[in-house]
Amino acid sequence: MNKVKIFTAGIDLGSTMTKVLILDGEGKSRAQVTGATGAEHRRLANKVMAQALGQAGLSLEEIGYIVATGYGRVNVPFADCQVTELTCHARGVSHLFPSARTAIDIGGQDAKGLKIRDGKLVDFVMNDRCAAGTGRFLEVTAETLGLRLEELGELSLKAASKVEIGSTCTIFAQAEMVALLSQGRPLAEILAGLHQAIASRVVKMVTGLKIEADVVFTGGVAQNAAVVQAIKEKLGHDVLVPDEPLFTGALGAALLAREIALKCLANGKTIPDKERRLEEARLYEDY
Amino acid sequence: MAQDRGMDRAKAIYQDRSQRAGELKAQGKQVIGYLCAYPVLEMMTALDLVPFRILGDMTEPISRADACLPTVVCPFIRSALDLALKDRYQFLDGVVMAHSCDVAEKTAHIWHSYLRPPYFHFIDTPHTTGDSAVKQHKRLLKDFQKTLEQLAGRQLSQERLKEAVKAHNQQRALVRELYGLRKPDPPLISGVESLEVMVSLMSLPVDEGSRLLKQVITEVRQRNSGPPKKPARLLIWGSIIDNSSLIQMIEGLSANLVMDDTCVGSRFYWPDVAATEDPLDGLAHRYLVALKCPRTFRQADPNKASKDYQADLEYRFGYLMEYAKEWRVNGVILQSLRYCDIHGYEVPQVKDYLNSLGLPAIYLEYDYSQAALAPLRTRVQAFLEIIGQGNF
Amino acid sequence: MAYFMGIDIGSATSKGVITQEGQPLVGHYLPSQANYRAAVIKLREELLAKAGLSPQDIAKTVTTGHSVAGLPFKHERIADIRCCARGINRLFPQARTIIDIQAMSSRVIRLGQDGQVGNFIVSEPCAAGSGRFLEIMAHILRIDIKEIGPLSLRSQRPVHFTTSCAVFGESEAISRVAQGTPKEDILAGVHRALADKLCALTSRVGLEEPCAISGGGGLDTGLIKSLEDRLSVSLLVPDQPQLVTALGAAIMAQEKEKC
Amino acid sequence: MVNWWQGDPILKAMDVATVYPEDYGAVCAAFGAAQAYLEGAEADGFPAHMCGYARNCLGYTARMIELGEIPPEAPMGGMPQPSLLLASGALCDARYKWFQALGRYLDAPLWVLELPHPGVKEGLMEGAGEGNIYFIAQQLREFISFLEKLLGRRMDWGRLDETVDSTMEMNRWWHRANELRRARPCPMHSRDFWSSMPASLYMANDPGETAGLYRQMYDEIKSRVDNKIGALKAPERYRLAFLELPPWHSLDFFNQLAERGWNFVIESWAYHPPRPLDLDRVSDPLERLARYSYHWLTGYYPKANQAEEWWGYFAYPYLEYVRDYQCDGVVLHPLLSCRTATNHLMMVRDRLMKKLKVPSLVIEGDIVDLKLFDPARALSQAEAFEETMDHYKKLRKEAGLGW
């Protein structure tokens, strides 16, 4: 059935970043593009999509099926269907690492743990109410210190020891950090403390799933080597990180899109063909 | 298309619970507020007192209650107390509370101290179900009867009490009939509508409630505009749900909520009171033993020297399997309000039981606020995706 | 003639006041930024310059707020709650309750006689209940913090904000912006949410009138309005609410000197 | 688990050794070993807001069963696997729910003893007290027949009689020792109370021997009082009450307050023995036990009723304590994981202020979970609270309250 060539796309409209990934007829990645989901960019998810289409040299009509996921999935007018980021991440993770049984994903505002069996999501935990221990923590840090996000991890790995960060509140951890700096604590050690704080919060949350190897770590924060290191230490064993952890959700979405499309075709049905408009996406419905 | 007049009325009462109570008071009736499922309604009804269930209001921010209750207790109770402190329960002629859970017990004393209702009684409902506990419960109900009689200014005869038992049993039968209409696929009545009806029943005198129920049942049977068919048929278990927005959120996804085991729902109405020579015997037994809430300690056989965990689960949660079978449930939502201990401790055990039945379940904890629902939606949707994984 | 200095080292701004004969002479503040110590030293210099005084002229200095090690001048530390109470007492001797809204926390103080702390409660460390929430919102809406009060007062239809986390509140606001909700309605919603939190905090120690406001949050007219609505009282608002604690510190410096 | 002398004397008289998981929870917390067990319980799906003792016990038990032996890292040699679980319905839901939840791991029979918690007015209705006592005694009888079956031996009633008496004797000395703490300066700090109270509450030893120890303690405290020796090195500047359970993992916190002259002179009502009760004429030992435990809970009711305080057991006693021990202030410790020790605190705070003009400081934390307690934040409020205490001291003088 894989004879049919069909392009599919996944769009992961996260709280912080929008990610689009397009798969070609063979199921290989043809384009992947990210954009910030900032206050004004968020509405422009279509721009990121358009860029990805440009990269792939395709038009919207040529994409057989589009799955939207992430925080802003609920209203993406050019998607054919919405699937939660939990399912999409699980799908992406098990595609990249068929041996994965646990996945930890830390994004801009959420952190989640996924339990995967035979490539399928069977259980999960995620944060709510409080954004402590998420990527936001790092963004705020970078902003306060005038550093780039990419620098945080490496700097922190240089620390000889680490400072204990008491605040759990994302927003106040920043203030605490400032205070520590003014006490003359070395930057690297403070950063090490912050990374530890994120890792312990997330690992504590994920213990609720009874972690089993292999553990895969994804999401934007997985690009930060210090968090990866801290999570390894807390878990007491290795974790696998994809080459492009940011795209795991979008990849999962595109893979699901492909599955759905192929299934429809195999059953002799036409792919659900609803009208697509490449226009603004909304975050959540008004209700 | 038939006009859902009973449904409309139920909805109207759900939206403004105190209005009818006000009218009844104007007619000279006394309205007694009660918290939880444990105050014995029949005794109030028999003395011509109108039992009125005290609920919270999820949409109203809690501001006054924090002065007398800490923030680390169940937000439903905090909300109910908060409303009272804001004079929203001022119309009550009396209040009766029971030792349903720890927080409810303590709140009873706080309520009594701060609000000083004209009549107040606390029933220290036992927590075990052995013979001595049932006897103790009966004795406590006799004390309750004494204070109620004082309030009503007359004696309670066994005949009147038996009549009240009948009236309430009849209402329970009607509720079960209504729930029966959720068995077809798609169900004839949604979870949201069903909750609205339950809340309105708890705001009306028993006969009036039963009339409303009959009307609703007739309408629902005839309607052709029920909920749409959806892949998931869910059962919801757990802490009190007195506001439809959680259910609305769930039913806004690809699921119908077809059955519940919660306190403004089947848990409250399911068991009947047995007709006994002394009606207090039937009542003492029904409210302590037959009513199944995790606040009561029950186990398969207390006298056994060793433990069979599975048999114990079967004994405690077996009814959930029957619900699941009869209502053709394919997934269960376990929910607990944050800081609700009695449900919290139960969760892993209910999960064990549901696992043994092969029924998928998800646990949600929320803090009784509208804002908490948005993040829950992703969870519920992911759960529905897990149940329906074959669809991809 | 004796001069006294009070310095309040806040997490957002550091503030200083010099008093003369028990009356405020000059006040000054600057951002604390990343280095409290540097901020304090600079603040002190600028404050002295503003008053045209030299360090020797100051009979005693009290610092309050964050504690900073190794300050290069003699000073005594006193808890900020006490200083805040003294400050308000000097400005509004009739006040019985203070709602103090700082960047990182809020507190409600009941006053005893002579500006003594009668009772108090400090909010939990959560940004959703402090001035920080306002800063975040100003940032998202791309407006100056000074504008949020006047803007919010113009709102006709405040949005219903029920979020319990400042970070999520931020996203909620962002999506509101995306939906085209007017800024003033978003701000009024934020003010209401914050006022609700402060109201709950207040109820834990009880509100006795008259009630005064202090801290940087007191600069926000929109927040004051929401608080007044929520509490059904009218509030005493100092001209420079953010300087109240520093003023109190200077007053404490004088008290300490006496005994 | 603690059952306030309902079941313990019975177990003692039948030679059943007892182990108390709450006590062990405090031990794990003090040794810093609790965190892993708490996480274990969470991993098994128990919500994090539940009782720290319970989660510690559940996590520990899960690990013990998984290993098939006492975990090697367990502090003080660990807790052995029990052959009977005796739960108590007194004071909190958590406790019988928690032992029931142990059924996931343990194959041990479980028995629950209830203690009625009437309201003040309801408890004082005609016949109510006797009815409740009858119910307790009846339950104890049922428990004994179960034990006899389980153990295959008969109750030695003579021995039970003695055990009950020595239990009461033990508590009498312990109570008297605590009464001495009214002295100025107070001769015994809460820390000493917490380290001595387990002997009374967790009846692992012979109550007769314990009575001797408490008696010695009484003598020692008495001589301190006679010589005006206080519990602190520093002069006693403030006398305080601590409500409810302490942060077992951060007891150092109290030393820092002690340096400021804060003496904690009285604490959690629920950890204190009942006021002595004359039961000499009651010949049935079970009835004596029933009356004794019931008196512990409801002994304050008549006075609470007079004072129109409808929360007779958890809120009212503090009105008496704070007055009798002449406290300047109260430190309240709401526990994120315990409703029972927290429910009443706001109300107590309010009543103490209204009736006695005594202020309270609220410090949030937990008994076992150290992540929830921030000593630095708490200490930073101490200075301002001193001013508050000074202020109310003046007001009390003005109001003629006397201390």
Ligand SMILES: Nc1ncnc2c1ncn2[C@@H]1O[C@H](COP(=O)(O)OP(=O)(O)O)[C@@H](O)[C@H]1O
């Ligand atoms: N280069 C990088 N190095 C380290 N962290 C990064 C980098 N890029 C992004 N991040 C982190 O990733 C987060 C966004 O992750 P993402 O998975 O896209 O979240 P979401 O789906 O919620 O938008 C940011 O908050 C940031 O902390």
Ligand SMILES: Nc1ncnc2c1ncn2[C@@H]1O[C@H](COP(=O)(O)OP(=O)(O)O)[C@@H](O)[C@H]1O
């Ligand atoms: N002009 C203004 N309008 C409204 N709010 C303001 C203004 N200036 C400061 N604020 C508020 O005051 C807070 C700072 O208060 P401040 O008392 O200085 O805090 P801290 O002492 O912790 O530094 C800010 O978080 C902000 O919310």
Ligand code: SF4
């Ligand atoms: S939800 Fe739980 S804590 Fe709240 S009243 Fe019900 S049983 Fe009690």
Ligand code: SF4
């Ligand atoms: S503590 Fe901080 S991160 Fe947590 S809810 Fe409050 S504002 Fe949000």
Ligand code: SF4
């Ligand atoms: S009283 Fe509190 S600490 Fe004690 S067992 Fe109950 S819930 Fe746990």
